[in-house]
Amino acid sequence: MARFPTLSILIKTSSSSSYINLSTIFAKRLFNPTRGNATMGTKSRNSTIFYHLKNKRLDEARRCFNEIRTPDVSLYTMMIAGYCQIDRIDEALQMFYKMPVRDVVSWNSMMKGCIYCGYLEIARKLFDEMPHRTVVSWTTMISGFSKFGQIEMAKEFFSKMPSKDTAAWNSMIFCYCSYGRVEDAYNLFRNMPSRNVISWTTMISGLDQTGQTAKALALFQEMRSSGIEPTSSTFAIVLTACANILALDRGIQLHTHILKLGYELDPFISSTLITFYARCKQINDSVKVFQENSNTNVVMWTALVSGYGLSFDHEQALAVFRDMINVGVVPNQCTFTCALNSCSVLEALDKGKVIHSKAMKIGLGLDVFVANSLIAMYSKCGNIDDGVIIFNKMRERNLVSWNSVIVGCAQHGRAEMAFQIFNQMEQANIQPDEITFVSLLTACSHSTLLEKGRFFFELLKNHPGIQLKLEHYACMVDILGRSGKLEESEEFIKKMPIEPNSLIWLTLLGACKVHLNAEIATRAAEFALKLDPNCSAPYILLSNLYSSLNKWKDASRIRRVMKEKGIIKQPGRSWVTLRGSRHEFLSGDISHPLIKKIHQKLEWLNGKLKELGYVPDPSYALHDVEDEQKEVMLSYHSERLAIGFGLISTVEGSTLRVMKNLRVCGDCHSVIKLISKIVSREIIVRDSCRFHHFRDGNCSCGDHW
Incomplete structure (x- = not known):
C-alpha cells in the first residue's frame, strides 16, 4: 500500500485486512458456542499458547503445542498465524499442510499470512486449492493484489466474486485509491449497494490525496447528510483536507x-488538529490544543x-524535541525525521549529531526512515562522508534511501560515487524515478562529464514509466553549456517537446557568462525576461558578462534599466553556524561585533596569499573603478568575511x-583554495549550485562549477 500511507488506518478496521490478528482467531476458536465440549484444561492450554504467541515466543508456544496429543484446528490456526507474524512462513506452511482437518478459517489465515510475509503467489496457489471459498477468501486476495500493485488482477477477482459484502467493495475502493485511480474508485463507490463509514472515509481520503480536496470536503458533507456518523479516522482525514x-x-x-x-482528547484527533493549525499558520492554536490535552503521547x-x-x-x-526527551517521552521514527529535517534547514550539524546519537541509543539509528533523514541532514550540512557511511550500514533501503545518497553525492561533486551507487541500485533491481535521473545528470553537470550526461539522458528517454520533465532538460542544457557547447545547447532548447521556462534560459545564460559568449547570452536573456520580466537574474548575469569583457558602458546600461524598472539585485550573503548561532555577513559588512578581528585575519591572509603568488582578478569586482579599489572590494566579499570569522x-x-546564497565568484574560489592550504584546514562552502570541498589548495569541483 505504497502511495498513500494515511489510508492504511482504514483497511485495518475492515475484515479484508491482510494483517495477522491472533486475538480474533483466538476469540473465534476458543469461545465458539458450537464447540460446547471444550474443557477448562483445553482452554488453559490454549490460553498459554496464545500468551506465548502474543509475546512472540514461538518456541515456547510450539513446545506447549507439541504436548497436546490431538490439537484441534483452532490451535493449528493460532500457531500458523503466530509463525506468519514473525515471518517464519516455511514453518507456517509445514504446519498448515500437516493439519488433519482444515476449515475455511485456517485456509483464510494461511493466505493472509502469506500475503503479510510477501508471498503473494503462494497465497494465490492456496486460494486455487481451497475446496470452499467465502467472501473473506476473495477479499483477502483482493487486498493482497492491492498490496503488491496488481490492480488489474484485483479488479478481475472482484468482478468474479459470486457475492460481495461491504468489506469487499471497500477493499477494491481502497485498492484504486492507493494507486491514484481515484475516478475508478469513485465510480465503484457510487455503485455500491450499501456503504459504511469505512467506504465514505476511504473515498474522502482518496480524493484529497489526489488533489481533489474540494470534492473530498463535499463528499464529507454528503456523508453527514446521509446520517453516517464520522469516526476519529474520518475527522482526522477531513482536517487534513482542510x-x-x-x-x-x-x-x-x-x-x-x-x-x-x-473527541477532543483522542490523541489521534489532537495531533491532526495540531498539524492543521500549523499548516494554516496558527501555531499558537496548535500549542493550545497540545496544552489542553492531558494525554500527551509521542504522536502529539x-x-x-x-x-x-x-x-x-x-x-x-x-x-x-528536547522538551519531549526531558519529560521521558521516547521519540518514534516520525519524530526523529521531523527533528532532523529542522536540523537540515538550520544547517545545524552539531544538533543533528546529538539527535543521531539519541536515535542510535533507542535502536532507531538504522531504521529506514530515520536513516534516510540522517543521510539528507549530513549531506545538507556539508558532511556527505557520514551520509554515505549510514547508507552503507542500512539493513533495509527504499527508493528514498538510494535517491538521498545519490543526490548528496551529486551536490558534493562525488560523481563517480554517484554512478557506482546507481549501478548497485540497478543490481538490487530497484527501479529509478525522475529524482534519480535529475541527480545523475546533476552529477554529470558538476563534473562536466558531457558523454556520461548524454548517456544518462538517452537512458532516461528510453526508460519506461518515467516522463521527462523540465528539470531533466535543464540539467542537459547545463551539461552542454558547461562543456562549451553553447550553440548545441541553444538548439537543444529550441527542439524541446515541452515549453522551456525561464530557468532553462537562465541556465544557458550562466554558461555564456562562463565562456564569455555575449551573442548567445543576449538572446538567452531576452527569452528569460519574456517569461519572467521581474526576475533580476538575467540582468545580473548579462551585466557581469559585460563587466568581464570590460564592456562597462553595456554593463552600466543594464544596471540603469534594472533601476528604472525597480528590479533589485539579491544581495550576496554568507553565514557560519557555530554552537547553534548563525553568523551572517554581507559584502563589505562592518556590523559584526568581531569585525576588527575578522579584518585583521583577512589582512594577514592577504599577505600570505601574495607570498604564494596570488594576483586578484579585477573582472570579478564588476565595477568600473580603479584596480586598487577592486582589490579592496574583492577582499571583503561575504564568503571571505565568513571564512575570516570561522578561522578566529x-x-x-x-x-x-x-x-x-549566491554562486561563489571566481576570484573568491581561487582565494579559498589557497586559504585551505595556508591554514591547513578543510573549508566546505555551499553556494547556490553545489558544495565545494577545499583541501590543500584544491577544490572538489575541479574548477567546474
Whole structure:
C-alpha cells in the first residue's frame, strides 16, 4: 500500500485486512458456542499458547503445542498465524499442510499470512486449492493484489466474486485509491449497494490525496447528510483536507463539532488538529490544543515538532524535541525525521549529531526512515562522508534511501560515487524515478562529464514509466553549456517537446557568462525576461558578462534599466553556524561585533596569499573603478568575511563550513583554495549550485562549477 500511507488506518478496521490478528482467531476458536465440549484444561492450554504467541515466543508456544496429543484446528490456526507474524512462513506452511482437518478459517489465515510475509503467489496457489471459498477468501486476495500493485488482477477477482459484502467493495475502493485511480474508485463507490463509514472515509481520503480536496470536503458533507456518523479516522482525514487547502474557517467549524462529540482528547484527533493549525499558520492554536490535552503521547509531541517545522520555526521545533526527551517521552521514527529535517534547514550539524546519537541509543539509528533523514541532514550540512557511511550500514533501503545518497553525492561533486551507487541500485533491481535521473545528470553537470550526461539522458528517454520533465532538460542544457557547447545547447532548447521556462534560459545564460559568449547570452536573456520580466537574474548575469569583457558602458546600461524598472539585485550573503548561532555577513559588512578581528585575519591572509603568488582578478569586482579599489572590494566579499570569522572562532585544524546564497565568484574560489592550504584546514562552502570541498589548495569541483 505504497502511495498513500494515511489510508492504511482504514483497511485495518475492515475484515479484508491482510494483517495477522491472533486475538480474533483466538476469540473465534476458543469461545465458539458450537464447540460446547471444550474443557477448562483445553482452554488453559490454549490460553498459554496464545500468551506465548502474543509475546512472540514461538518456541515456547510450539513446545506447549507439541504436548497436546490431538490439537484441534483452532490451535493449528493460532500457531500458523503466530509463525506468519514473525515471518517464519516455511514453518507456517509445514504446519498448515500437516493439519488433519482444515476449515475455511485456517485456509483464510494461511493466505493472509502469506500475503503479510510477501508471498503473494503462494497465497494465490492456496486460494486455487481451497475446496470452499467465502467472501473473506476473495477479499483477502483482493487486498493482497492491492498490496503488491496488481490492480488489474484485483479488479478481475472482484468482478468474479459470486457475492460481495461491504468489506469487499471497500477493499477494491481502497485498492484504486492507493494507486491514484481515484475516478475508478469513485465510480465503484457510487455503485455500491450499501456503504459504511469505512467506504465514505476511504473515498474522502482518496480524493484529497489526489488533489481533489474540494470534492473530498463535499463528499464529507454528503456523508453527514446521509446520517453516517464520522469516526476519529474520518475527522482526522477531513482536517487534513482542510489543512491542504488552508481552509481555516472550515477546519475551525470541524473542531467545534469534534468538541461537541467529545473527541477532543483522542490523541489521534489532537495531533491532526495540531498539524492543521500549523499548516494554516496558527501555531499558537496548535500549542493550545497540545496544552489542553492531558494525554500527551509521542504522536502529539511529534505533531508539535512537525507543526513548528511547518511554521518555519525550526529552532522551536528542536526545543520541543528536547522538551519531549526531558519529560521521558521516547521519540518514534516520525519524530526523529521531523527533528532532523529542522536540523537540515538550520544547517545545524552539531544538533543533528546529538539527535543521531539519541536515535542510535533507542535502536532507531538504522531504521529506514530515520536513516534516510540522517543521510539528507549530513549531506545538507556539508558532511556527505557520514551520509554515505549510514547508507552503507542500512539493513533495509527504499527508493528514498538510494535517491538521498545519490543526490548528496551529486551536490558534493562525488560523481563517480554517484554512478557506482546507481549501478548497485540497478543490481538490487530497484527501479529509478525522475529524482534519480535529475541527480545523475546533476552529477554529470558538476563534473562536466558531457558523454556520461548524454548517456544518462538517452537512458532516461528510453526508460519506461518515467516522463521527462523540465528539470531533466535543464540539467542537459547545463551539461552542454558547461562543456562549451553553447550553440548545441541553444538548439537543444529550441527542439524541446515541452515549453522551456525561464530557468532553462537562465541556465544557458550562466554558461555564456562562463565562456564569455555575449551573442548567445543576449538572446538567452531576452527569452528569460519574456517569461519572467521581474526576475533580476538575467540582468545580473548579462551585466557581469559585460563587466568581464570590460564592456562597462553595456554593463552600466543594464544596471540603469534594472533601476528604472525597480528590479533589485539579491544581495550576496554568507553565514557560519557555530554552537547553534548563525553568523551572517554581507559584502563589505562592518556590523559584526568581531569585525576588527575578522579584518585583521583577512589582512594577514592577504599577505600570505601574495607570498604564494596570488594576483586578484579585477573582472570579478564588476565595477568600473580603479584596480586598487577592486582589490579592496574583492577582499571583503561575504564568503571571505565568513571564512575570516570561522578561522578566529574555531579550533585550529577543524573543518570550517560556510553557506552562501549566491554562486561563489571566481576570484573568491581561487582565494579559498589557497586559504585551505595556508591554514591547513578543510573549508566546505555551499553556494547556490553545489558544495565545494577545499583541501590543500584544491577544490572538489575541479574548477567546474
